[in-house]
Amino acid sequence: SAVISQKPSRDICQRGTSLTIQCQVDSQVTMMFWYRQQPGQSLTLIATANQGSEATYESGFVIDKFPISRPNLTFSTLTVSNMSPEDSSIYLCSVYTLGLGGNEQFFGPGTRLTVL
Amino acid sequence: AQSVSQHNHHVILSEAASLELGCNYSYGGTVNLFWYVQYPGQHLQLLLKYFSGDPLVKGIKGFEAEFIKSKFSFNLRKPSVQWSDTAEYFCAVFPYNNNDMRFGAGTRLTVKP
Numbered sequence: 001s002a003v004i005s006q007k008p009s010r011d012i013c014q015r016g017t018s019l020t021i022q023c024q025v026d027s028q029v030t031m032m033f034w035y036r037q038q039p040g041q042s043l044t045l046i047a048t049a050n051q052g053s054e055a056t057y058e059s060g061f062v063i064d065k066f067p068i069s070r071p072n073l074t075f076s077t078l079t080v081s082n083m084s085p086e087d088s089s090i091y092l093c094s095v096y097t098l099g100l101g102g103n104e105q106f107f108g109p110g111t112r113l114t115v116l
Numbered sequence: 117a118q119s120v121s122q123h124n125h126h127v128i129l130s131e132a133a134s135l136e137l138g139c140n141y142s143y144g145g146t147v148n149l150f151w152y153v154q155y156p157g158q159h160l161q162l163l164l165k166y167f168s169g170d171p172l173v174k175g176i177k178g179f180e181a182e183f184i185k186s187k188f189s190f191n192l193r194k195p196s197v198q199w200s201d202t203a204e205y206f207c208a209v210f211p212y213n214n215n216d217m218r219f220g221a222g223t224r225l226t227v228k229p
Contacts, residue, residue, distance in 0.1 A: 110159065
């Protein structure tokens with residue numbers, strides 16, 4: 001299993017500012033992802049955070065808006081840049097582990113972002 | 117485009133009714149399949165998962181799901197729902213070709229007491 005922590009747990013930000021969310025995993029994992037869950041909606045994959053190389057972004061998400069770092073196998077950051085109210089959402093860090101007992105995805109507790 | 121489809125946006129049932137929520141995916145190759153539940157104001161919770169073996173998997177709280185490879189489906193079932201099952205249910209697929217997890221849009225289940 002994997003235990004994931006995220007900081008901050010929530011924040012209220014002004015339009016035009018940026019927020020960096022940190023994700024820490026208690027074990028080394030290869031696959032780490034960032035998701036967004038907007039109010040009343042499903043989880044949308046933002047990007048796959050790759051260790052030692054640029055993140056892989058999904059359609060509709062770009063590096064300039066959501067820069068991601070992954071300096072090692074246990075840590076990643078997601079920055080929400082130049083925020084607007086439409087960015088208000090829960091941002092989730094997630095890891096996927098492959099094991100003999102089965103594969104499983106673990107989620108962080110999420111960062112609830114409100115943009116005024 | 118490759119996707120995960122949940123056909124029912126909102127399902128309303130009375131207690132003790134049987135439940136079946138549909139999930140179809142369009143990814144080829146090997147997949148891992150999951151159902152998650154999200155109770156109001158809470159985090160995602162894993163209900164059950166399939167990665168190999170018996171295509172009928174049993175999860176927590178009396179839920180089960182059947183993987184039908186020929187239909188690219190992984191429907192969730194429960195023979196008798198309870199009021200406490202009121203929640204949002206998400207189907208998720210991990211296609212090995214993509215190496216990431218994709219979620220369906222979710223189905224809101226309301227169980228009337």
